Structure formats: C-alpha cells, structure tokens
Amino acid sequence: GGLRRAATQDPYLDIAAVGKQFGTFVALKDVSLRVQEGEFISFLGPSGCGKTTLLRAIAGLDPATTGVIRQAGRDITGLPPAARDFGIVFQSYALFPNFSVADNIAYGLRGPAWPAKRVKARVAELLDLVGLAEHALKYPAQLSGGQQQRVALARALAPEPGLLLLDEPLSALDAIVRLHLRQEIRDLQRRLGVTTIMVTHDQEEAMAVSDRILVMSRGHVQQIGTPEEVYRSPATAFVASFVGRSSAFDAVVQAAPGSITAHGVTLQAEAARGLLYGTTLRAFVRPEDVRLGVAAAGLPGAVPMTVTHLEFLGPTCRLSLERGAFRLEADLPPDQVRDAGALPGAEVLAAVPPDRIMVFPADE
Numbered sequence: 001g002g003l004r005r006a007a008t009q010d011p012y013l014d015i016a017a018v019g020k021q022f023g024t025f026v027a028l029k030d031v032s033l034r035v036q037e038g039e040f041i042s043f044l045g046p047s048g049c050g051k052t053t054l055l056r057a058i059a060g061l062d063p064a065t066t067g068v069i070r071q072a073g074r075d076i077t078g079l080p081p082a083a084r085d086f087g088i089v090f091q092s093y094a095l096f097p098n099f100s101v102a103d104n105i106a107y108g109l110r111g112p113a114w115p116a117k118r119v120k121a122r123v124a125e126l127l128d129l130v131g132l133a134e135h136a137l138k139y140p141a142q143l144s145g146g147q148q149q150r151v152a153l154a155r156a157l158a159p160e161p162g163l164l165l166l167d168e169p170l171s172a173l174d175a176i177v178r179l180h181l182r183q184e185i186r187d188l189q190r191r192l193g194v195t196t197i198m199v200t201h202d203q204e205e206a207m208a209v210s211d212r213i214l215v216m217s218r219g220h221v222q223q224i225g226t227p228e229e230v231y232r233s234p235a236t237a238f239v240a241s242f243v244g245r246s247s248a249f250d251a252v253v254q255a256a257p258g259s260i261t262a263h264g265v266t267l268q269a270e271a272a273r274g275l276l277y278g279t280t281l282r283a284f285v286r287p288e289d290v291r292l293g294v295a296a297a298g299l300p301g302a303v304p305m306t307v308t309h310l311e312f313l314g315p316t317c318r319l320s321l322e323r324g325a326f327r328l329e330a331d332l333p334p335d336q337v338r339d340a341g342a343l344p345g346a347e348v349l350a351a352v353p354p355d356r357i358m359v360f361p362a363d364e
C-alpha cells in the first residue's frame with residue numbers, strides 16, 4: 001500500500017540513463033531506476049552482469065561514465081564517496097581487526113556533530129539493534145561470520161545514512177545463518193525506514209527481502225518489478241529462466257488461436273494468441289503450474305506423460321515428466337501426486353493451464 005502511494009512522489013534516488021565503460025568494455029548500458037524513500041531494492045543478475053558496478057556508481061567508488069544520479073534531489077553523479085550520504089556493507093565484512101566491536105561501530109562517528117557522549121549512546125543503541133550488546137568489547141576474530149556481518153551492518157547504519165548499500169552481504173555466510181540474517185536485515189530496514197539497495201546473485205534471496213527487484217544481464221536492465229511481477233510476468237526469456245524454477249522448451253505457433261506445438265505436443269497458451277502462424281518461441285512453465293490426473297483432464301492440451309523421476313520433499317513432490325523430447329518438471333503437493341497415480345515409470349495425464357504458459361520470441 002505505502003509503496004503504491006509513494007510512486008507518485010519524487011524518487012529518493014533517481015538513476016537516469018547511467019552508463020559505465022571500462023576501456024571499450026560496456027559494463028552498464030542506459031540503466032534507469034527511480035527508488036522511493038524507504039524502499040528495499042535488489043540488483044539481481046548472474047556474475048559479471050554489472051550489478052556491483054552500478055552499486056559502486058551510486059556510492060561514487062567508481063563513477064558512472066554517462067548519465068545522472070540524484071539522491072534526495074541533489075545531483076551526486078560526480079561527488080566523491082565522502083561527500084555522499086550512504087552506509088555500505090561488503091561481502092567480506094571489512095572490519096578493522098584491531099578495533100573492538102564497539103570501536104568498529106563508532107568508526108564513522110566523527111566531527112563536531114559527534115561528541116564522545118553522543119557516540120557512546122549511539123554505539124549502545126546499535127549494539128542493541130543488532131543484538132550484540134554483550135559482545136561490545138570483543139574483537140572481530142572472536143566473532144562468528146554472522147556476528148561480524150551484524151557489526152558491519154551496525155557500523156554502516158551508525159551515522160544514520162539516507163541510503164544503505166549492501167554488496168552481497170550474505171554470500172560469505174553458511175545457509176542457516178544466511179536465512180536468519182536476511183530476515184534480520186529486512187526487519188531492521190523496515191523498522192528504520194532506510195532506503196536500501198542490495199546486490200545479490202541469489203534470486204530466492206532477492207525475492208524474499210525486496211520491495212522491487214532490478215534484474216540485469218550483460219549491463220542491461222531486463223526488468224524492474226515486485227518479486228511477484230518478475231516471477232509471474234517476466235519481461236524477457238532471461239528473467240523467466242533466471243528467476244525461479246521453470247521448464248523451458250522451444251515451440252512453434254499454430255494456425256488455431258493460442259495453439260502452439262512443442263516436440264510434437266500441442267498446447268494452448270493464452271500468451272501466444274495473436275502471434276503469427278509459424279513464429280518460433282521459447283516457452284516456460286513453472287513447476288507448480290503443472291496439473292496431473294483429474295486436475296489435468298478438463299484442460300486443453302492434456303497429454304499422457306511418463307514419470308521419469310520422483311522426489312518426496314515434504315511439502316511437495318518433485319516430478320520429471322516426459323513425452324518423447326517434451327519434458328516438464330512438476331512440483332506438487334504429495335496428495336495430488338498420489339491421487340494421480342504418479343509413480344516412477346507410470347503414465348499420467350498432464351496439462352498446463354493456458355494462462356500459465358509464458359512465451360517469448362525465440363531470438364530474444
């Protein structure tokens with residue numbers, strides 16, 4: 001609700017047509033993004049797509065070659081990092097090993113605005129905020145990875161920056177700590193209302209914490225949208241394959257409206273309506289959108305498929321289905337799988353609701 005309302009206001013951070021070249025290599029091409037105050041945005045993409053380059057341009061660590069960046073109405077494009085208003089957390093913690101936890105957090109609190117008494121109070125406040133009050137006098141080497149990253153977060157937030165930049169903050173942590181800390185970061189960010197940008201290559205992580213995700217590939221913006229938008233309505237084949245799991249297959253548009261064929265199987269796809277007969281497509285299906293047995297029987301394009309693999313995962317079963325070269329992955333509640341008689345080697349009726357087949361031009 002709040003974000004919808006904010007969409008009509010001036011953005012807190014306005015990235016306009018930003019480009020970045022390293023010699024002749026184009027690392028960022030024409031990137032534009034408007035971030036509202038208090039939003040949590042993730043930059044998501046594979047290694048080398050330019051997400052760190054974009055974050056560094058916002059921080060002024062590596063200024064943009066072209067374009068304009070404004071923060072709170074101020075043109076910051078050419079400002080050095082020290083003249084900007086942000087806190088940053090890196091993957092590698094980057095704490096001062098010879099400083100205590102408290103001194104690390106106090107590091108950025110300097111100048112006439114920060115008399116000793118105020119620094120002390122602020123450090124205590126942040127130690128509480130990140131749950132490290134009893135570790136104030138320890139040194140970084142005496143802390144776990146997750147605790148060290150909490151210190152880095154506290155240090156970044158201490159001067160009350162307008163913008164929090166997170167560069168793969170969870171990548172160095174093991175799976176369980178990672179899940180805890182991402183929740184903590186999101187809860188903290190919500191409570192403080194600090195506008196936040198996080199770089200990550202982990203699509204699940206981006207979906208879990210973000211208000212909106214900027215999906216990048218090879219220096220280009222592929223899509224900017226809420227987690228649900230990029231998952232349900234991917235703008236490109238790249239987004240469809242990079243965000244979430246899916247089965248992908250080549251298909252050709254048939255004469256009948258919405259009809260496509262893939263490896264000899266004819267399917268109905270709403271998204272293919274109106275496309276020219278003979279157009280070649282790349283199609284994607286989410287594993288939870290596959291229907292089996294009675295649930296498939298009423299749908300157009302229902303076809304018998306062989307179960308080639310079955311895994312019980314608790315809340316769902318994961319199945320591989322095959323009919324010749326046409327393959328689908330399905331992720332369904334175990335009772336539905338059982339009711340459909342989908343055992344390894346068995347043949348089951350399978351279908352995909354026509355509005356759940358995502359299609360893109362094959363050459364995209």
Ligand code: ATP
Pocket residue numbers: 022025027045046047048049050051052053054201
């Ligand atoms: P990763 O997750 O691996 O860090 P990334 O999406 O953050 O990937 P960037 O670090 O932004 O990618 O790099 C984007 C591209 O720019 C890469 O191809 C990289 O090799 C190139 N690049 C980055 N910094 C420099 C530099 N200082 N000089 C030359 N090329 C660079």
